[in-house]
Amino acid sequence: MRTGLTISILILLFSCNNNSNKSIQLSQQTNIDIGNKFINAFYSFNKDSLQTILNDAKESQPEILYYQKWAECANYKIVSRAKYVEKNDSTIIFPITVEDDLMAALKIDFNVTDSFHISIKNGIIRSVKTSSNDINTYYQAKDWVNKNRPELVEKPCEGIWEGGPTPCECVLGMIKGFTEFTNDKNLTQNLTQTSRRN
Numbered sequence: 001m002r003t004g005l006t007i008s009i010l011i012l013l014f015s016c017n018n019n020s021n022k023s024i025q026l027s028q029q030t031n032i033d034i035g036n037k038f039i040n041a042f043y044s045f046n047k048d049s050l051q052t053i054l055n056d057a058k059e060s061q062p063e064i065l066y067y068q069k070w071a072e073c074a075n076y077k078i079v080s081r082a083k084y085v086e087k088n089d090s091t092i093i094f095p096i097t098v099e100d101d102l103m104a105a106l107k108i109d110f111n112v113t114d115s116f117h118i119s120i121k122n123g124i125i126r127s128v129k130t131s132s133n134d135i136n137t138y139y140q141a142k143d144w145v146n147k148n149r150p151e152l153v154e155k156p157c158e159g160i161w162e163g164g165p166t167p168c169e170c171v172l173g174m175i176k177g178f179t180e181f182t183n184d185k186n187l188t189q190n191l192t193q194t195s196r197r198n
Contacts, residue, residue, distance in 0.1 A: 029123055031086075031090070031092055031118075031120045032084060032092065034118075034120050034123065034124075034125060035084060035092045035094055035116075035118045035120065036094075037053060038050075038053050038054075038094075038116070038118055038125060038128065039081070039094055039096065039116065041053050042064070042068055042071075042116075043071075043076070043078060043096075045068060045069075045071070045072040047065060047068065047069070050064065050065060050068055051065060053125060054125060054128065056124045056125060056126060057119075057125050057126055057127050057128060059127060060127045060128045060129070061163070062161075062162050062163030063130075063161045063162065063163070064128050064130075065163065066159075066160070066161055066162070066163055066164060066167045067130065067161070067167070069167040069168055070167040070168070070170065070171045071098075071100070072168070073167065073168035073171050073172060074100045074101045074102055074171045074172075074175065075100060075101045076098045076099075076100045077098060077099050077100070078096060078097070078098055079097045079098055079099055079111050080096075080097045081094070081095075081096055081097075082095040082096075082097065082113070087117070090119055090120055090121050090126075091117060091118065091119050091120075092117075092118050092120065093115050093116065093117050093118075094115065094116045094118065095113050095114070095115045096113065096114050096115075096116065097111050097112070097113045097114075098111060098112060098113075098114065099111050100112065101171075101175050102138070102171070102174065102175055102178055103138075105175045105176075105178035105179045105182060106137055106138070106141060106178050106181070106182055107182050108135070108137060110135060112132055112133060112134060112138075113132065113133050114130055114131075114132045115130065115131045115132065116128055116129075116130055117129040117130070117131065140181075141177070141178045141181045141182075142174070144177070144181045144184070145173075145174060145177030145178065145180075145181060148177075148180075148181075148184075149176075149177045149180060152173035152174070152176055152177045153170060153173045153174060153177065156169035156170040156172075156173045157170040157173070157174075
């Protein structure tokens, strides 16, 4: 009887100690650690991992989960991870420079930097917003596609950045449109040069 009681006490003590260690580990996590976990989850292209880390950032989920699939289908590859910027005691900015199929379609030697603005309170991510340094040619190409090849993006891009159902189809349509924009631009330039020579 005493042996059984002793074992039960030891198990209880071990359990309490284990839970205590877990709490210490969680409390020792800095906002930088948590932010880096988010970046790793995003670029793992594993939706479940990202959704788990965004569990308490419900309002950010539609945009960020959509963007993750968009990035996966556009073959985003990290070129560099610049040093984070602590905007204040709860918001950290993580700049990530990537190469992707959108810039490749535009035949531009430029890598976009996406910045993730991560708000963290009490060790939990509360919101994530994004910004990027897209160049003018990117916006010109988007406008051209919307005007000249709307069928590539209208249906596929419904609900873009708001949790729409087809982020992959959307970005693939955009890439196809960007390729056509580049070809059209090159053709126009060639015709102009030929005309000037004549």
